[in-house]
Amino acid sequence: MQTDARPLVNDPLVNAPFVIGCDGGGTGCRVVVADASGRVLAQAQGGPANVTSDFALAIVNLRAALTGAAAQLGLGLQDLLGGVAHFGLAGMQTPQDAARVAAEFPFARVCVTEDRQIAVAGALGTADGVLFALGTGTIIAAQRRGQTMRIGGWGLQLSDDASGAWLGRGLLQRVVLAHDGMAGFSPLASACFKGFGDDPRALVAFAATARPADYARFAPEIIAAAQAGDAVGLALMQQGAAYLARALDVLGFAPPDVLCLSGGVAPHYAPYLPEHAQKAIIAPLGQGADGALRLALNLTARP
Numbered sequence: 323m324q325t326d327a328r329p330l331v332n333d334p335l336v337n338a339p340f341v342i343g344c345d346g347g348g349t350g351c352r353v354v355v356a357d358a359s360g361r362v363l364a365q366a367q368g369g370p371a372n373v374t375s376d377f378a379l380a381i382v383n384l385r386a387a388l389t390g391a392a393a394q395l396g397l398g399l400q401d402l403l404g405g406v407a408h409f410g411l412a413g414m415q416t417p418q419d420a421a422r423v424a425a426e427f428p429f430a431r432v433c434v435t436e437d438r439q440i441a442v443a444g445a446l447g448t449a450d451g452v453l454f455a456l457g458t459g460t461i462i463a464a465q466r467r468g469q470t471m472r473i474g475g476w477g478l479q480l481s482d483d484a485s486g487a488w489l490g491r492g493l494l495q496r497v498v499l500a501h502d503g504m505a506g507f508s509p510l511a512s513a514c515f516k517g518f519g520d521d522p523r524a525l526v527a528f529a530a531t532a533r534p535a536d537y538a539r540f541a542p543e544i545i546a547a548a549q550a551g552d553a554v555g556l557a558l559m560q561q562g563a564a565y566l567a568r569a570l571d572v573l574g575f576a577p578p579d580v581l582c583l584s585g586g587v588a589p590h591y592a593p594y595l596p597e598h599a600q601k602a603i604i605a606p607l608g609q610g611a612d613g614a615l616r617l618a619l620n621l622t623a624r625p
Contacts (some may be wrong), residue, residue, distance in 0.1 A: 338430055338622055340405030342391075343615030345440055346371025346384060348412045348458030348487070348534045349586075352611040353387040355395070355402065360619055365611075366390035372459075373423065374413030374477060375533050381426050384409070388427070406431040408618035410440030410610055412459055413477065431621050437610060438463055441584065442470055444613025445606035451580035452573055454566055455610070456588035458538040460485040462566070464573040473569045478534045484562035486587045489544045490537030492558050494525055508554040510547035514540070545590045563594035570599055582606040 340363070343354045351371035355364040368387030371380040389399045407429045413436075414420060420434035441455040442463050455461035460482040462473040474481045482488050497515045499505040501522050507515070518524040528536070547555030575581070581602045583589045592600060 338405045340402050341615065341618045341622060342388070342402060342405055342407035342429070343440070343611050343613070343618050344384060344388070344407060344409040344411075345437065345610035345614050346373070346380060346409065346411035347437060347610070348372040348375065349538060351380075351383055351387050352609075353384075353391045354611045354615045355391045355405075356615055356619075358622060360615070362615075364391040364394040366394065370458075370533075370535050371411055372413040372534065373411050373419055374415060375535075377419075377422070380411065380413075381423070384427070403427070403429050405429055406618055406621045408432070408440065408614045408621065409434045410437040410614045410617075411435075412437050433617065433621060435617075436475075437461060438470075438472060438475060440610045440613035440617060442613065443616050444608040444610050445582040445584050446580075447607050447616075449580065451582060451604075452570065452575050453582045453584065453606075454484075454569075454588045454591070455582075455584045456485050456591070457585035458486050458534050460488070461585075462569050462573075464575070464579075471573060473572060478537070482534070483565040484587075484591065485534075486538035486541035487534035488537075489558050489562065489587070490540035491529075491532075492561070493540050493544055493554065494529065494537075496554050496558075498522060498525060506553070508547075508552045510543065510552045511554045514543075541587055545587070559591065559594050563591050566591060567596055567599065570596075575599070575602075577602065580604045584609060 341356045345352045348370055351368045353366050354362055356362045366387045369383035371383050373380045392399050392402050423434045424432050438461050441461045442453055442465050445453045446465050450466045452464045460474050464471045478487045493514055497511050500507045500511050544555050544558055548559040581599055584606045
């Protein structure tokens with residue numbers, strides 16, 4: 323899913339003044355600007371950049387983050403466009419989507435992919451292992467001998483199990499079940515219902531327009547409640563962990579494979595995972611933006 327905005331006429335190692343890595347997620351985006359050697363010069367953050375949930379908003383937020391990074395260098399966005407860039411964006415599904423993004427940011431060379439590639443490159447580098455990158459959405463990938471296998475990540479409507487958005491939606495579902503007498507209220511569920519005025523219609527109205535990031539705002543409360551022993555919080559975390567454990571089995575996870583947990587949600591699943599998985603957990607080398615920068619640097623070496 324790569325799109326070159328326009329071909330490089332000269333040697334990019336000589337003529338590309340900047341190398342840019344962009345990580346666009348459902349909750350926010352991050353931009354890193356470096357020189358051709360990989361030395362970081364500026365970093366900036368922006369709002370959500372999921373191109374499926376809201377393409378126009380994603381472009382606005384990416385442009386704002388890039389402009390902010392350029393301003394740190396005393397430059398404008400146009401000055402960065404002579405460089406090379408790699409965008410890893412949540413919700414990226416087709417080459418047509420990638421081409422639309424590339425057209426908005428006509429760098430000397432730009433590669434646009436889904437965020438899975440940059441997450442793997444950031445966390446594992448070139449090492450073999452499995453990555454759970456869970457924030458608003460879900461990234462599950464295994465890397466072996468340079469080949470990547472994936473599970474899920476098809477968006478909240480059909481997938482993204484164990485993600486922050488999935489947790490939040492699951493909490494609201496359980497509140498509705500409790501209201502209908504099909505389940506019990508826990509302190510977490512009661513507090514959530516109170517936040518909607520104890521009115522199920524308010525829940526329905528929220529869900530009618532809620533985006534993944536809206537659901538994901540409940541994730542910190544769920545995680546904290548589970549840690550405190552709340553029945554609903556525990557049930558959701560255990561259900562999410564069971565999905566992740568099944569994913570490990572499907573990916574053939576076994577020693578000496580390593581497991582990286584990254585993002586705002588994934589590390590909190592560690593105590594709920596099987597013991598053999600817990601023993602394999604290592605700290606990720608970096609985050610998605612680091613992976614995007616690493617992949618952007620690879621672009622400078624291509625003819």
